[in-house]
Amino acid sequence: xxxxxxxxxxxxxxxxxxxxxxxxxxxxxxxxxxxxxxxxxxxxxxxxxxxxxxxxxxxxxxxxxxxxxxxxxxxxxxxxxxxxxxxxxxxxxxxxxxxxxxxxxxxxxxxxxxxxxxxxxxxxxxxxxxxxxxxxxxxxxxxxxxxxxxxxxxxxxxxxxx
Amino acid sequence: xxxxxxxxxxxxxxxxxxxxxxxxxxxxxxxxxxxxxxxxxxxxxxxxxxxxxxxxxxxxxxxxxxxxxxxxxxxxxxxxxxxxxxxxxxxxxxxxxxxxxxxxxxxxxxxxxxxxxxxxxxxxxxxxxxxxxxxxxxxxxxxxxxxxxxxxxxxxxxxxxxxxxxxxxxxxxxxxxxxxxxxxxxxxxxxxxxxxxxxxxxxxxxxxxxxxxxxxxxxxxxxxxxxxxxxxxxxxxxxxxxxxxxxxxxxxxxxxxxxxx
Numbered sequence: 001x002x003x004x005x006x007x008x009x010x011x012x013x014x015x016x017x018x019x020x021x022x023x024x025x026x027x028x029x030x031x032x033x034x035x036x037x038x039x040x041x042x043x044x045x046x047x048x049x050x051x052x053x054x055x056x057x058x059x060x061x062x063x064x065x066x067x068x069x070x071x072x073x074x075x076x077x078x079x080x081x082x083x084x085x086x087x088x089x090x091x092x093x094x095x096x097x098x099x100x101x102x103x104x105x106x107x108x109x110x111x112x113x114x115x116x117x118x119x120x121x122x123x124x125x126x127x128x129x130x131x132x133x134x135x136x137x138x139x140x141x142x143x144x145x146x147x148x149x150x151x152x153x154x155x156x157x158x159x160x161x162x
Numbered sequence: 163x164x165x166x167x168x169x170x171x172x173x174x175x176x177x178x179x180x181x182x183x184x185x186x187x188x189x190x191x192x193x194x195x196x197x198x199x200x201x202x203x204x205x206x207x208x209x210x211x212x213x214x215x216x217x218x219x220x221x222x223x224x225x226x227x228x229x230x231x232x233x234x235x236x237x238x239x240x241x242x243x244x245x246x247x248x249x250x251x252x253x254x255x256x257x258x259x260x261x262x263x264x265x266x267x268x269x270x271x272x273x274x275x276x277x278x279x280x281x282x283x284x285x286x287x288x289x290x291x292x293x294x295x296x297x298x299x300x301x302x303x304x305x306x307x308x309x310x311x312x313x314x315x316x317x318x319x320x321x322x323x324x325x326x327x328x329x330x331x332x333x334x335x336x337x338x339x340x341x342x343x344x345x346x347x348x349x350x351x352x353x354x355x356x357x358x359x360x361x362x363x364x365x366x367x368x369x370x371x372x373x374x375x376x377x378x379x380x381x382x383x384x385x386x387x388x389x390x391x392x393x394x395x396x397x398x399x400x401x402x403x404x405x406x407x408x409x410x411x412x413x414x415x416x417x418x419x420x421x422x423x
Contacts, residue, residue, distance in 0.1 A: 017193065020190075020193055021193055021196060021197050024193065024194060024197045024272075025197055026197075026201070026269045029274070029344065029405075032274040033274050035274070064186065065186065065189065065190060068183060068186040068187055068189075068190050069190055069193070069194075069272075070272050070273050071272045071273065071276075071278060071307065071314050072273065074182065074183060126322075127275075127276070127321075127322065129275035131275075134275065
């Protein structure tokens with residue numbers, strides 16, 4: 001395995017950058033609640049596709065950047081995304097062969113877990129959102145997963161990311 | 163890994179991590195700049211492509227308004243001088259004159275459950291933590307985080323924000339809390355028999371020593387007395403155009419200017 005040359009790291013970085021930008025993109029008030037967790041979805045994809053390259057460390061770093069972007073407490077998204085990366089790595093061989101709709105359910109579970117961890121941290125520092133609408137991003141992430149998956153897979157194949 | 167995270171979370175409460183955040187914000191700044199670019203380009207295009215006649219109309223209007231305001235300003239100078247004289251008679255420090263820095267909001271979204279904005283001026287322009295933020299219509303909020311090129315401000319409608327206010331009509335003091343909704347603020351602990359009406363203007367009282375006194379904060383839009391409750395329910399709408407303003411004023415009172423005669 002160690003003889004396989006790594007290839008196309010910039011594509012991985014590029015997808016994370018696009019995900020961060022989509023997270024910042026200004027939306028009207030009502031639509032901002034539906035914004036999917038782009039970074040978590042991209043992270044799950046790369047953990048499934050290239051588990052030997054993208055893992056807990058990259059998830060943690062992406063989470064730290066997400067913290068700065070969202071102006072949140074440093075480390076809360078890092079913690080959540082590191083855990084998501086860990087679980088995805090742990091289960092990647094099973095999830096990879098799932099049909100797309102089952103993968104979507106897996107993504108729902110992962111993003112909800114991510115949000116739950118962030119919610120805990122928020123609750124501890126007393127900034128708890130008092131609305132069930134907080135969980136909407138999990139649902140939109142689930143619904144958008146098939147498209148994200150197909151787009152990222154095409155990207156990976158056409159740029160031969162290994 | 164997890165222990166390091168726990169450490170970070172703990173550490174952050176004592177603000178040791180500001181340097182790290184500053185460094186990372188430099189990494190993120192190009193992204194924020196890129197995201198802001200389309201709307202900035204739209205503004206630039208619409209201002210540089212507008213027709214000559216519209217510009218001329220606008221120019222005329224602005225000139226007329228300028229004239230009016232200059233007239234009012236003349237009166238204000240006289241009043242200011244009189245105010246200073248009277249204050250000298252009373253032996254109290256006069257605090258007229260503030261320094262103002264104009265910033266622009268970056269079109270960047272953050273957490274939808276909080277009310278915060280990103281401003282394109284940072285520590286290099288002299289922005290400091292706790293600096294009040296105004297627009298042309300009233301108080302918007304205060305700066306809570308400063309990085310080299312940008313700063314984050316907490317709006318007065320953020321659920322964790324409170325601002326000391328005064329009813330302009332009779333000087334009744336109160337505190338206005340943000341609710342997290344863009345157009346509502348709550349004024350708690352107002353007794354049922356307080357003299358407050360729908361339409362009353364709430365101005366900053368300056369009691370917290372953070373906001374300059376006298377600027378409009380909100381207008382009372384609901385006032386409900388319920389005899390079974392100890393306090394009346396007062397809801398106010400912010401005076402500043404929180405969701406529409408693009409240019410903001412950062413005010414500092416640090417150096418009182420010598421504009422007194």
